[in-house]
Amino acid sequence: MSPSTISLHDKQFTPYLPATQILGAVRTIATRLNQDYAGQRPLFLVVLNGSFMFAADLMKEMTIECEVTFIRVASYQGTTSSGEVKEIMGLQEEIAGRHLIIVEDIVDTGHTMQELLQQLQAKQPASLEVATLFTKPECLQHELALRYIGLELPNEFIVGYGLDYDGLGRNYPDVYKVL
Template identity: 50%
Template sequence: MEETITLHDKKFRIMIPAEKIDEAVSAVAARINADYADKQTPLFVGVLNGSFMFMSDLIKKIEFQNELSFVKLASYEGTASTGEVKSLIGLNTPIEGRHVIIVEDIVDTGESIDHMIGELERHHPASIAVCTLFFKPGSYRKQRQIKYRAMEIGNEFIVGYGLDYDQLGRSLKDIYVVTE
């Protein structure tokens, strides 16, 4: 594990080691297992690209029958949210009457997750819950409940474990924070 890395024009230092991430994923999976064990085949919907590592590790710890699907949204350029959400790849799985768990890498302002929940609600699922690896309570501006939060962080810009800086850093197993 490198203590510091450079991606494009920015330097990053390690913030959360892989072992702590795995502990947080296990804890949030245990909560989901307890809440959904008696539900009929819940659908996990991963938000690409950032959630792919989290979704993979999370789903390995889920102990009930489930299905997986993915959507792709975009709201970031560089290190800042654009404030505008673009749906790039849509959901092709029917969700009417189903329990849906959205799996996100990070929820900060809430714009993307608010947009996505609004879109999914039009298809009349039985329920919608959000599971995020990282939640930024200091940035969150929406009213929707983020039920499953693996970790809460400040307003730092982070990369690794699926999160990127202009497409770099996703494959890092640890979380790094920008230093300059």
Template identity: 55%
Template structure:
């Protein structure tokens, strides 16, 4: 047995979902490393505040689960459902499918998103939350596409900024498929 450790080289994989091919883009190990950094920031900045995490379904479920496993301060989580996507395009219209039932007045809120691209969903949600008088509201997102933003948003917690590529996996889907993938894939055709 050798004392040397072997570094595993991640080989990109190609998958097909519906009519499109996708190639591995961000491996699970990098995703988890970036989530660890966010959890440490949140632990420091929300110590003693008992934040309420609002996970936006469906896409944020994996991000929310992995982040909350690493947040060590007392906190709560709830789930809301907003949607503005159809196929690979944002519709620009945000619909509240399943609303918030908790009283958020005076609470510190951290919204958990899988991806912020146009910002329509987050912008709409921030306006809805502001009407309920929270103490503070911040956004934590796994992925962000800065060049796609159509709203002025201050996203405090961003695990990774990416270009305007269509991505799936780790909660993100293409017409319902791909949410269960451990890695994130980007479209190649």
């Protein structure tokens, strides 16, 4: 049973999305990816740190041959996007001619994703798609082609299921929103 509220740093959070709903969204994305990439061997590029839970659950549902690698980028400070993308850990695999799927926890402003897509497109993959568990359409500041979306959310600051508030809250299986 989930706590009725959680405290992280100076903020209180209340339950928002149960783990069962989140896992349903993950399975829906996986089903589409398994269909769309049947007979191919895509490379899943997992954006750390927030996407680790989503990626783990997504990979458990993949029935196609695929590979997984990781990249770490940062654009958040506290509860808002800084708008500045900093690549911390780079991609080691050769991606030219490969089918690449970026696995992201959440796309809100789109700053990070826009920059990441531009950097990766320059490396000439055969195809480049985004699988995001959450998106906040009213926050988007870039026109992005997000093909695989788990859930569209209003502009609420959320934690849990890999998402954090200054490093805390990633460990909860449910998602919580700030009070």
